[in-house]
Structures are given as C-alpha cells and as structure tokens.
Amino acid sequence: MTRYLTVYTGIVPTLTRVFSVWLLLNAPGLQAAPPGQTISIELGDYRFAPRQISITAGETVQLELTNTDGLTPHNFTLQAKDAGLDVDVDVGAGKTHSVEITPLLPGTYTFLCNKKLPFMKSHRDRGMEGTLIVVPASPE
Numbered sequence: 226m227t228r229y230l231t232v233y234t235g236i237v238p239t240l241t242r243v244f245s246v247w248l249l250l251n252a253p254g255l256q257a258a259p260p261g262q263t264i265s266i267e268l269g270d271y272r273f274a275p276r277q278i279s280i281t282a283g284e285t286v287q288l289e290l291t292n293t294d295g296l297t298p299h300n301f302t303l304q305a306k307d308a309g310l311d312v313d314v315d316v317g318a319g320k321t322h323s324v325e326i327t328p329l330l331p332g333t334y335t336f337l338c339n340k341k342l343p344f345m346k347s348h349r350d351r352g353m354e355g356t357l358i359v360v361p362a363s364p365e
C-alpha cells in the first residue's frame with residue numbers, strides 16, 4: 226500500500242476548524258482526533274500550541290499550522306518515516322499551511338521547528354517542540 230503525504234496551502238472548511246478547536250479545548254484528557262478531522266496548531270513565540278496532539282494509527286488527519294508571529298518564520302518538522310510520517314513545512318509569519326498526515330504505527334513522536342539563525346539558539350532549543358502520540362486503533 227502506498228501512502229502519500231500531501232502538503233498544500235488551502236482553506237479548510239470553517240466548521241471543521243471550529244469543531245476541532247472545540248475538541249482540543251474540551252476533550253477530557255488525551256483523546257485522539259476523530260478520523261478526517263483537522264487539528265489546528267499555532268506556531269508562535271517559540272512554541273507550539275497545543276504542544277501535544279494525539280491521532281489514532283491509520284487515520285488521516287489534517288494539521289492546520291498557523292504562524293501567529295508578525296515577523297518570525299517557523300517550520301513544522303515531523304520525521305518518522307517508518308511510521309509513515311515525513312513532514313517538513315515552512316510557515317511564514319502570519320501564514321497558514323495545512324498538511325495531511327496518516328501515522329501508521331502507534332508510538333510517541335517529536336515534532337519541532339528547525340529554524341535557527343546564526344549565533345542564536347535554535348527555535349527547538351528555545352522550546353519549539355511538541356509530541357504526537359499515535360494511539361492504536363481500537364479493535365472492531
């Protein structure tokens with residue numbers, strides 16, 4: 226089976242976005258995003274918000290990445306090719322990019338911003354990393 230990761234800039238239906246934000250704010254504890262849903266992540270002030278997300282293995286989810294900073298470019302890198310994850314997306318200041326991911330293997334994976342100016346701490350060292358938890362699909 227071949228899986229493709231599609232990176233694109235686009236508009237995600239507003240209702241989906243509102244619902245996913247509601248889920249993130251109201252879900253008790255850690256709950257995996259439902260299939261086909263969008264998870265909105267803000268990149269700004271050298272951090273990701275939320276900094277922990279959860280997806281069920283085998284489900285395709287849209288990550289909507291919004292850089293909330295006025296000047297600073299950020300990036301979203303999530304590399305775990307064995308698990309079907311190969312994301313490296315730059316997100317300019319004030320911009321939004323969406324990326325579709327389908328994690329295949331349960332586990333805990335780190336995502337980060339790979340930006341670094343010469344002679345400065347990297348964004349990751351300043352706190353710009355987070356965790357994707359891939360939970361096993363529940364048995365039918």
Ligand SMILES: [Cu+2]
Pocket residue numbers: 271298299300338339340348353
């Ligand atoms: Cu950054």
